[in-house]
Amino acid sequence: MSCSRARRELLEQFALGEELGFRSAPHLAHLETCADCRREVGIDRALVKSLRRALADRVEGYAPSEASWGMVRLRTVDRPERPWTLRVAHWGGMVSAAAAAGIMLFAVATAPDSRIFSDTQSPFAAAARRAVPPVEEAADLPAAQQRAYIAPQTDAPLPGQRMQLKTAGEALPRDDEPPITGRMR
Amino acid sequence: MTAEGAKGIGFGTRRRIGYGVHVVTQQPDGLIARMRAGDPDAFEEFFATYKRPVFITALAITRDPFLAEEILQDCFVKAYRARHRLRTDRSPLPWLHRVATNLCYSRIARRRMTIEPITALISNLVADLTSRPDQVVESREIIEVLQRAIDTLPPKQQTAVILYYLHGYSLAESAEIAGCNLGTMKSRVHYALKALRSRLPEERRAPAAAKVSVHEL
Numbered sequence: 001m002s003c004s005r006a007r008r009e010l011l012e013q014f015a016l017g018e019e020l021g022f023r024s025a026p027h028l029a030h031l032e033t034c035a036d037c038r039r040e041v042g043i044d045r046a047l048v049k050s051l052r053r054a055l056a057d058r059v060e061g062y063a064p065s066e067a068s069w070g071m072v073r074l075r076t077v078d079r080p081e082r083p084w085t086l087r088v089a090h091w092g093g094m095v096s097a098a099a100a101a102g103i104m105l106f107a108v109a110t111a112p113d114s115r116i117f118s119d120t121q122s123p124f125a126a127a128a129r130r131a132v133p134p135v136e137e138a139a140d141l142p143a144a145q146q147r148a149y150i151a152p153q154t155d156a157p158l159p160g161q162r163m164q165l166k167t168a169g170e171a172l173p174r175d176d177e178p179p180i181t182g183r184m185r
Numbered sequence: 186m187t188a189e190g191a192k193g194i195g196f197g198t199r200r201r202i203g204y205g206v207h208v209v210t211q212q213p214d215g216l217i218a219r220m221r222a223g224d225p226d227a228f229e230e231f232f233a234t235y236k237r238p239v240f241i242t243a244l245a246i247t248r249d250p251f252l253a254e255e256i257l258q259d260c261f262v263k264a265y266r267a268r269h270r271l272r273t274d275r276s277p278l279p280w281l282h283r284v285a286t287n288l289c290y291s292r293i294a295r296r297r298m299t300i301e302p303i304t305a306l307i308s309n310l311v312a313d314l315t316s317r318p319d320q321v322v323e324s325r326e327i328i329e330v331l332q333r334a335i336d337t338l339p340p341k342q343q344t345a346v347i348l349y350y351l352h353g354y355s356l357a358e359s360a361e362i363a364g365c366n367l368g369t370m371k372s373r374v375h376y377a378l379k380a381l382r383s384r385l386p387e388e389r390r391a392p393a394a395a396k397v398s399v400h401e402l
Contacts, residue, residue: 047382048350054331055245055351062250064240064257069232072258076265077225 001030003037010041217277220268228268232261235278238352239285245347246289248336256288279362282348286363290340327385334384338377345373 006027031038110124216234219227239260243253263284264277271277335343341363348359349370360370 043382044378047378047385050327050331051335051346051378051381052350054328054335055347057328058245058248058332059241059351062240062244062253064236065254068236068254068258069229072232072261072265073225073229075258075262077228 001026003030003034006030006034006037007040010037010044215273217268217271217273220265220271228265231264231277235281236261238278239281241351242282242285242347243289245351246286246343247293252292256285256292259288260285279358282362283364286340286344330385331381334381337384338380342373342377342380345370346377349374 010027010031031041216227216231220231236257240253240257243256243260244250247253247256260281264271264281271280335346338346344363345359348354348362349356354362356370356374357367359374360367363370363373365373
């Protein structure tokens, strides 16, 4: 029998019960010849014994107080049953609060700048894109306008009006100004 | 067994537990049924029957008698509210233990209890080498180190150790209380012991001249 097997099985013996038959001949024979295993087994046995003592020390001398039943009784048997109207009102309040929280979460998640659902097009975000089309949408414009297209820097047009696109000449920046790239945040 | 009684949790034989008190793990006749029927005396009897093991579990985990008392009360309030769901054919003790352990760990997390690092304790220990490893490990200081080490165990291992070594439940019963299978419980106990042993000071764990007779083992 190897040392590792003997130690494993003997540790289980001390730790987990008597199923392995610690005093079996192979274990005893190995322990007779192996001082290391004897020492390891001795330490394991002592550890389990000390552990039992340590745990017993934690609870020794303590008991539930006499007043504990009185406190439990106050909160259970002696507590008047709430009428169904109060219970309904309580749960109704909980449901209302949960619904309000849900609506707020939806509003936050679908706001134009929200990155929570990046793959979806919320109604808010779609409206914002219609009002101020990002530069990628210039691809749909005629070639002349596409070259001259820059993202609008002014307020969005009113409903029914077309976007006033600036020409390339108009869009040229002055030397002292940084170029407008048209990239939108 | 009635169809109604087949729902719920529990196990049951009468056995002696680790701290020297007989705990009736089999439900007294009709106790739950009488509780369900609204008999206040039945609930008092229920409380008197199961309060001690629940309190012991809470105290062993929290090491605070006042907190253990609070947890005991909360546990039985929960039991009263859940009395219609308790099994009538089996002991409610496993369920009570599970509720108590859950309450303990939620309270501990809420209080953010700080536990002194074990290394500080170990470094303060005075070397006390003897030739017998069992004598070494059993010393009072080692017990103190173990107390601290138990506190640093993960909650699941701590619960396993308390159920198995303090209450003296079998592995199967401990597994049922903890809501895991037998192999998992064995593993938790094994790793808990390994962790506890690793936290013992090295010089005390493996004294140089350890000589243990086979017959003493």
